[in-house]
Amino acid sequence: MSRSPEPETLVDLAQDKIAVIDESGRFRYLNAAAHRLLGFDPDALVGTDAFDLVHPDDVERVRSAFDALVADGTRPDSPLEYRYATADGDWVWFRTHVFPPAETGLDGYALSSRDVTLEVESRRRLETIASTSPDVLWMFTPDWSELLFVNGAVESVYGITPDALERRPQRFLDAVHPDDRPAVERAMERLSAGESTNLDYRLGPDDGPTTWVRVPARPVREDGEIVALTGFARDVTEEYRRERQLTVMDNLLRHTIRNDMNIVDGTAERIAERVEEAVDTPATEADAPDLGGAGIGVANADSADVDSVDIDVAKLADDLIDHAETVRRVADDLLSTAEKQRGVIDLLRGHEPPQSLRVAPLVERAVADAVGDASEAPADVSVSCPDDVRAFTHPELDYAIAELVENAIEHAEGAATIEIEVTASADRVEIAVRDDAPPIPAGEREPIADRWEMDDLRHTGGMGLWLVYWIADRSGGDLAFDAGADGNEVTISVPDADCDRGFTPAERAAPTVSDDRPTVAGSEAVSESDADGEAAAASAPDGGVEEIDASPGPSPGSTDS
Incomplete structure (x- = not known):
């Protein structure tokens, strides 16, 4: 008949380290797992302080939990995790359950410690990934x-x-x-x-x-x-911004091209009508009377007919010149739009971050560019800008200012009077451009100011104001309009250079403003504006929440709502 194994033999077969310590924390017993897991002779550890081998960063926490158990006899709510020294100087992670004498009947506190090193290291790797x-x-x-x-x-x-x-x-x-x-x-x-x-x-x-x-x-x-x-x-704000940009660009271009081509089509039709009228006009010489003895009368009649034909030809020539000028103007507008679109697309592809820049040189350059481009239209531009004001803004801010000045010059009734005022508050820099031009139409500013969706029924007539808005938005700022009978005030608001916007130190560098940036022909003031799209405040096509197909992972390309 086989003999039952001794309890100590069974404990030595356990994979976990089993130990008993007294109230002071000294070992009274350790099973064989102490050698397998730590490399120590179990008997050599008996009588030593169990806490001497706990990692210095963990010992205070572990000791406090044990002292609390000794004081009131209550076990911790969860097992203790800590690092423990091995004989060769390494560390293993233990997860230890502590049992007071009242539960075991032993003369001491029983410890059951499991090696969870792999688990803890894996968890910490995941925590590192999660933290980054x-x-x-x-x-x-x-x-x-x-x-x-x-x-x-x-x-x-x-x-x-x-x-x-x-x-x-x-x-x-x-x-x-x-x-x-x-x-x-x-x-x-x-x-x-x-x-x-x-x-x-x-x-x-x-x-x-x-x-x-x-x-x-x-x-x-x-x-x-x-x-x-x-x-x-x-x-995914950037994704929605990109989608918004594409929508705005698509609507603007379709609207512009459709209107311009309607003009071209109508002009071509009028040219055809005028030419047809000229060709179908009957020759007056065919109706002249027999010469006989009335040579002088015939000569006078011929002279009158020739004068009439000369007048008709001159009128036709004037009409054709006017129509040709209309076609040329529309063609120039379309080419300008195409050039502006190319510049916008280049900027949409770029990711140039905001920078700390002096505002005065930006305003100075913007005025020079805008007045130079509109040299045929007189303008009186005054600027009030403290020399030491710095803004944390997209480097194309000057193009946004130039666009506003150009618009004021273009739409002024006579010589334009424009005021540019730069003010700085605790955390913002505001650039206000005031003019005496007719009010900006509500249809031009409301889709931007109110963040409405653009569609065939509601759109702006051009992309200039959108580009100004996109530059402000990319800078962490905004655009405000005040249109009245006396003129317009458009204010670009961007962060002050000292305002912490959460950007990296490299992005918050303060480079000098370069004067050799490329421009885009046909629309220098705006075509290189930063176009990062409608602000995150814009709604989705359905006005708010957009539900994607239910699945464990993201599937941005489909909807089920």
Whole structure:
């Protein structure tokens, strides 16, 4: 009959390190796993302080937890994780459960320690990845009552610290745009019910700039039961801006080309009509009477007919010259539009960041360019700009200013009077351009000022003001209009150079302003403006939330709403 093994033999076969320590923390017993895991002779460790081998960064936390257990006999809510020294000077991660004497009947505190080094290292690698990811990685309980994990990106995207979100897990809803919040709450309900979701929505206030995020999410199941909800939020504002830019450009170009070609078509029709009239006019000589003895009378009649023909030919020539001038002007406008479009596309492809720049040289250059391009139209331009004002702006700010000055000169009734005033506040620089031209039509400024969607029924007549807006937007600023009977005031607002906008030190460098940048023929003042699209405040085509097909991962190309 076989004999049952000794309990100590069974304990030595355990993969975990089993130990018993007294109230002071000294070892009374260790199983054989101490040698396998740490390289120490178990008997040699008996009588030594167990905390001497705990990593210096962990020892205070571990010792405090043990002292609390000794004081009141209550075990920690969760096992202790810490680093422990090995005989060869390395460290292993232990996850230790502590059992007081009252639970074991032993003369001391039993420790069951498992080597979780690989698990901890893997988790730390994931935490490192999560900490460097620009996406918000998150995990909640199925009822959204507890935050299980979120990385630091939540602060830059949602404006909420991880600690604040942990204290109130649904606080992220406060950051959602009011119009999109109901759709987000419905998606949360669907997730809790076991559906995967993929939603685009806005973050930000109802009356301010917003950020677009794309949030794919799915439930996590174990044994068929939902145990967590996980997903990520990605900033896709730039994608929406690009889409907005394409929409604006498409509408502007179609509108411009359609109008100009209508003019060309109408002019060509009038030319054809005038030529046809001239060709069909009957010759008066065919109706002349027999010469007989009335030679003088015939001569007089011929002279009158010739004079009439000369007048008709002269009138036809004048008409044809006028029509040809119309065609030439329209052709020049189309070429200018094409050149401007080329410059805009080049800028849309670029990613030049804002820089710290002196404003005075930018204004000076803008005025010189605008007045030079409009040399045939007189203008009185006055400038008020402190020499020391610096703005954190896109380097093409001067082109935006020049566009506003050119517009004022072009539309003025007579000699234009233009005032440019630069003012600096605590965190903003404002460049106000005032003129005495007729008010900018509402159809030109409202789609920009109110961020309306452009379509065939609502559009602006040109891309100049859009380019001014895009430059301000790319600089983290905005554009404001004040049109009245006495003229217009258009104000470009950009951050002050000392205002922290979250850009890198390299982006916040203060380079000198170069005078040798290339220009685009036909529209120097605006064609190289930065065009980064309508602000994030613009709505999606459906006016707000855009739901993508429900799937575990992002699928930006499809919709199911």
